[in-house]
Amino acid sequence: MMKHAALKTDIPMLDFEKPLAELQKAIDKLKSHALDKGEDFGEQLKNLQLQYEQNCQAIYAGLTPIQTVQIARHPHRPLFCDYVSLLCSDFVELHGDRCFGDDRGLVGGFATIGNLKVMLIGHNKGKNVTENIERNFGQAKPEGYRKALRLMHLAEKYDMPIITLIDTQGAYPGLDAEERGQAEAIARNLTEMAHIKTPIICTVTGEGGSGGALGIGVGDIICMLQYSVYSVISPEGCASILWRDASFAPKAAEALKLTAPSLLQMGVIDEIIPEPAGGAHHDYRKTIDAVRDAIIKHATKLSKLPVTKLIDKRFEKFSKIGKFQQ
Amino acid sequence: MGWFSKTDTIKKIVKNDIWIRCESCKAHVFKQDWKNNLNVCPQCNFHGTINAYERIGLIIDAGTFKEINQSITPSDPLDFVDAKGAYREKIIETREKLKLNESVVTGTGKICDIPVSLAVMDFRFFGGSLGSGTGEKILLAANYAYEHRIPFIIFSASGGARMQEGTLSLMQMAKTCAAIARLNDRKVPYISVLTHPTTGGVSASFAMVGDLNIAEPQALIGFAGRRVIEQTIKQKLPDNFQKAEFLLEHGFIDAIINRKDMKKALANILSYYIVK
Numbered sequence: 001m002m003k004h005a006a007l008k009t010d011i012p013m014l015d016f017e018k019p020l021a022e023l024q025k026a027i028d029k030l031k032s033h034a035l036d037k038g039e040d041f042g043e044q045l046k047n048l049q050l051q052y053e054q055n056c057q058a059i060y061a062g063l064t065p066i067q068t069v070q071i072a073r074h075p076h077r078p079l080f081c082d083y084v085s086l087l088c089s090d091f092v093e094l095h096g097d098r099c100f101g102d103d104r105g106l107v108g109g110f111a112t113i114g115n116l117k118v119m120l121i122g123h124n125k126g127k128n129v130t131e132n133i134e135r136n137f138g139q140a141k142p143e144g145y146r147k148a149l150r151l152m153h154l155a156e157k158y159d160m161p162i163i164t165l166i167d168t169q170g171a172y173p174g175l176d177a178e179e180r181g182q183a184e185a186i187a188r189n190l191t192e193m194a195h196i197k198t199p200i201i202c203t204v205t206g207e208g209g210s211g212g213a214l215g216i217g218v219g220d221i222i223c224m225l226q227y228s229v230y231s232v233i234s235p236e237g238c239a240s241i242l243w244r245d246a247s248f249a250p251k252a253a254e255a256l257k258l259t260a261p262s263l264l265q266m267g268v269i270d271e272i273i274p275e276p277a278g279g280a281h282h283d284y285r286k287t288i289d290a291v292r293d294a295i296i297k298h299a300t301k302l303s304k305l306p307v308t309k310l311i312d313k314r315f316e317k318f319s320k321i322g323k324f325q326q
Numbered sequence: 327m328g329w330f331s332k333t334d335t336i337k338k339i340v341k342n343d344i345w346i347r348c349e350s351c352k353a354h355v356f357k358q359d360w361k362n363n364l365n366v367c368p369q370c371n372f373h374g375t376i377n378a379y380e381r382i383g384l385i386i387d388a389g390t391f392k393e394i395n396q397s398i399t400p401s402d403p404l405d406f407v408d409a410k411g412a413y414r415e416k417i418i419e420t421r422e423k424l425k426l427n428e429s430v431v432t433g434t435g436k437i438c439d440i441p442v443s444l445a446v447m448d449f450r451f452f453g454g455s456l457g458s459g460t461g462e463k464i465l466l467a468a469n470y471a472y473e474h475r476i477p478f479i480i481f482s483a484s485g486g487a488r489m490q491e492g493t494l495s496l497m498q499m500a501k502t503c504a505a506i507a508r509l510n511d512r513k514v515p516y517i518s519v520l521t522h523p524t525t526g527g528v529s530a531s532f533a534m535v536g537d538l539n540i541a542e543p544q545a546l547i548g549f550a551g552r553r554v555i556e557q558t559i560k561q562k563l564p565d566n567f568q569k570a571e572f573l574l575e576h577g578f579i580d581a582i583i584n585r586k587d588m589k590k591a592l593a594n595i596l597s598y599y600i601v602k
Binding site: 315 | 395401428487498503547549568
């Protein structure tokens with residue numbers, strides 16, 4: 001059983017975590033009581049903590065898809081900036097698409113992960129309102145996708161693996177984005193990423209929102225964090241179209257099969273990276289260590305393949321995705 | 327029969343049997359006139375949707391079209407059920423009604439004697455959405471072009487990825503683009519013709535990365551839906567927003583060509599590709 005650090009009280013609780021919040025309250029109360037009275041409640045405390053552990057395991061083992069969506073969107077979930085500080089020993093951010101501007105919602109640069117020199121690219125959500133406005137809530141515009149492509153071509157030139165971290169609601173739906181060719185920018189990335197001559201490892205760390213996610217999501221290996229989601233449309237969007245009511249989002253989330261285990265089974269992704277019980281936001285270090293292990297493992301393996309074989313295998317991989325009858 | 331139900335019946339007859347209301351200029355046009363004019367509005371030149379086989383008839387030399395992979399059809403990989411019922415049932419209904427197995431028809435044929443591989447989307451089949459079967463058929467048609475080194479042409483008409491197939495449909499965007507990337511590696515021409523409407527995941531994949539992107543007049547082409555954008559930016563959008571003319575102005579398509587001239591234009595463009 002995974003040793004679980006008690007939930008930090010400053011983390012906002014999701015509705016389905018209420019029983020845990022109550023237990024945590026009881027534990028805290030007992031602790032302060034013990035301190036005040038100078039008595040030993042060791043046995044009771046142990047019991048409560050055990051109950052907490054068991055409850056936590058039970059809740060997280062039986063998450064519904066919409067609950068997984070809530071965890072994937074958790075305001076305290078580790079973001080690109082957390083990965084930069086805990087995953088990399090060095091990061092040199094590179095700016096601009098050389099055509100229009102520098103998108104703050106999708107960023108990248110040279111990074112050192114373990115002994116590897118890589119190109120790290122990812123969606124850049126913010127921690128607060130000010131950051132989120134500057135970064136457009138991690139919803140990239142065409143210049144973001146074009147910058148990503150520029151950096152990928154640079155990685156190809158320097159023979160370094162490309163590591164992408166996916167966490168976006170979707171590409172930005174705005175007038176300016178359409179004028180500058182949102183569709184073309186994403187389409188170009190999909191086409192170019194299919195034959196870029198260096199290994200590409202993609203990891204969905206939070207929300208994998210449709211074309212905006214896929215725009216940096218074509219690679220040799222696609223990983224997902226255990227409680228991340230990856231979908232063609234948001235559950236709310238799907239519900240408002242097919243149920244004519246966004247409040248049917250839980251049903252849509254179930255129907256869309258957007259969780260990591262479902263996608264692994266369908267052959268969309270290659271690996272699930274485990275998260276600590278309670279989700280990535282309860283233990284950044286543990287989560288990001290697991291991501292690092294996966295990246296290093298795959299990058300080492302892929303770098304041994306001759307380039308032509310790498311590209312052929314990537315083509316075959318995507319050729320096989322899909323289920324139909326004949 | 328009360329007055330109101332009578333009017334309803336009349337309305338129905340008018341709507342279904344005799345008249346067509348142009349989506350663009352709202353003019354009422356005789357259905358026969360509309361059809362004789364290749365589903366193009368005689369008033370405003372809006373190019374409406376046209377089914378895949380009619381389109382092929384307009385583009386490919388008579389008697390040269392050979393369909394491939396006709397039997398590929400959706401399989402409901404998610405057991406998807408929504409408010410209106412099961413996807414599985416809807417597939418059966420749609421197939422029977424349209425005598426069509428997927429949202430794209432693929433094959434080979436000749437355009438003014440030039441051999442091509444062709445994929446034509448049909449908007450009637452689940453809004454021309456990109457499902458696993460659609461992606462597979464486009465991949466195989468592109469692979470045919472790759473192996474035989476003949477030009478590949480796609481006529482797009484689609485609302486985007488097919489929600490009922492979840493992330494598998496999203497991945498068809500990557501799959502089809504990978505096939506286009508291989509054509510580029512081998513210098514095989516790929517021409518994308520964007521017809522009304524080409525939006526969402528189809529505009530953000532194979533439809534936008536042609537060597538040439540050609541559109542029909544007034545075709546709706548764009549990534550995000552108009553309503554979504556209006557809600558996001560809280561502004562009214564210009565009238566020509568996401569129309570073919572808007573895309574031409576912003577540099578995303580090479581030319582706007584009338585349906586009746588499309589075949590000749592394609593043949594002329596392909597004449598610049600010389601097989602070595």
